[in-house]
Amino acid sequence: MSIPPAVYRERHLLPSILSADFCRLDDEVGLVMDAGVRIIHVDVMDGHFVPNITVGPVVVEAIAPLVHARGGWLSVHLMIERPEAYIEVFAKAGADALSLHVEACPHLYHAVEAIKALGVGAGVALNPGTDVVRVRDVAPYVDYFLVMTVDPGFGGQKMIARALTKVPVLRGMLPENAGIELDGGVNRENIRQVVEAGADWVVAGSALFGASDPRSEAQILRGLMTAPGDV
Numbered sequence: 197m198s199i200p201p202a203v204y205r206e207r208h209l210l211p212s213i214l215s216a217d218f219c220r221l222d223d224e225v226g227l228v229m230d231a232g233v234r235i236i237h238v239d240v241m242d243g244h245f246v247p248n249i250t251v252g253p254v255v256v257e258a259i260a261p262l263v264h265a266r267g268g269w270l271s272v273h274l275m276i277e278r279p280e281a282y283i284e285v286f287a288k289a290g291a292d293a294l295s296l297h298v299e300a301c302p303h304l305y306h307a308v309e310a311i312k313a314l315g316v317g318a319g320v321a322l323n324p325g326t327d328v329v330r331v332r333d334v335a336p337y338v339d340y341f342l343v344m345t346v347d348p349g350f351g352g353q354k355m356i357a358r359a360l361t362k363v364p365v366l367r368g369m370l371p372e373n374a375g376i377e378l379d380g381g382v383n384r385e386n387i388r389q390v391v392e393a394g395a396d397w398v399v400a401g402s403a404l405f406g407a408s409d410p411r412s413e414a415q416i417l418r419g420l421m422t423a424p425g426d427v
Contacts, residue, residue: 198292198315198316198317199269199292199293199317199339201339201373202373203235203269203375204317204339204340204373204374204375204396204397205372205373205374205375205396206375206396207391207396207397207398207421207422208233208234208235208396208397208398209233209235209398209400209414209417209418209421210233210235210236210237210271210377210379210397210398210399210400211225211228211233211236211237211399211400211401211404211405211410211414212237212238212239212379212399212400212401212404212405213225213236213237213238213239213251213255213259213405214239214250214401215352215401215402215404215405215406216405217405221255221258221259222259222262224405224410225259225262225263226262226266227410227411227414228404228410228411228414229263229266229268230411231410231411231412231414231415231418232414232415232418233268233414233418234267234268234269235268235269235270235271235293235397236259236263236268236269236270236271237271237273237379237399237401238251238255238256238259238270238271238272238273238291239251239273239275239348239401240252240272240273240274240275240276240286241275241276241348241349242275242276242277244276244277245275245276245277245297245299245300245348246275246348246349247349247350248349248350253282253285253286253288253289254289256270256272256286256289256290256291257289257290259290260289260290260291261290263290264290269292269293270290270291270292270293271291271292271293271294271295271317271319271377271397272286272291272293272294272295273295273319273321273342273379274286274294274295274296274297274300275297275300275321275348275349276300277300278300278301279296279297279300279301279307280296280301280303280306280307280310283296283307283310283311283314283316284310284314287311287314287315287316291316292316292317293316293317293318293319293339293340294311294316294317294318294319295319295320295321295340295342295377296311296319296320296321297320297321297322297323297348298320298321298322298326298330298331299322299323299326304320304331304334305334305337308320308334308337308338309337312337312339317339317340318337318338318339318340319338319339319340319341319342319377320334320338320341320342321341321342321343321344321348322341322342322343322344322362323344323347323348324344324345324346324347324356324358324359324380325347328362328365328366328369331366331369332369335366335369335370335374336369336370336371338370338374339374339375340374340375340376340377340396340397341366341370341374341375341376341377342377342378342379343359343360343362343363343366343376343377343378343379343395344359344379344380345357345359345360345378345379345380345381345382345390346379346380346381348380352401352402352406353380353381354381355380355381355382355386356380356381357386357389359380360378360389360390360393361393363376363378363393363394363395364393364394367394375396375397376394376395376396376397377395377396377397377398377399378390378393378395378397378398378399379399380399382398382399382400382403382417383400383403384403384416384417384420387400387417387420387421388420388421391421398417398421400417403417404417
């Protein structure tokens with residue numbers, strides 16, 4: 197289920213299931229989608245590129261029917277070594293967008309082409325300490341960039357606010373229809389700052405699923421992303 201090109205430049209809150217209760221994952225996903233969420237974020241970690249190990253294509257395959265049946269999409273963030281070797285398996289599992297790290301993938305052109313050939317949105321992710329110059333040449337070919345505002349591998353970290361300065365720089369490199377996603381330490385206090393920096397898609401994990409009522413929190417965060425006068 198491909199993501200329409202216009203969606204990459206729309207403002208979307210992306211709940212990260214990394215912080216969800218995996219004993220009732222279907223329910224958790226349903227709750228936030230009931231609040232109007234249309235894109236679910238899946239963090240894949242391998243214990244090598246980042247310290248933790250999380251989920252694989254089996255979990256993507258398990259929740260994809262629920263998300264797609266509700267008219268939504270799955271954005272899968274590959275925080276793994278050799279991500280290009282796993283593009284096809286995650287696409288077949290139901291991923292609608294795949295982002296891989298420039299730090300883990302030396303052949304970005306090939307990887308981006310491989311993702312797009314499968315009919316999946318192609319994203320490139322950057323760690324907070326990575327200069328945007330490393331992705332300048334591939335920028336015209338991606339559907340979106342994922343700017344990390346924490347070092348990847350753990351939920352619940354504090355946002356590295358300086359990383360927000362990459363957003364306008366990337367915007368100047370990207371085609372008009374390409375989007376910018378931001379992930380790391382987003383909460384009620386800073387989500388408006390993130391949007392004003394120029395992010396289109398905003399990931400929230402522990403701030404959302406750690407709330408007593410994730411559905412209500414999703415509504416609040418989505419509301420904060422759109423201030424009076426926004427189009």
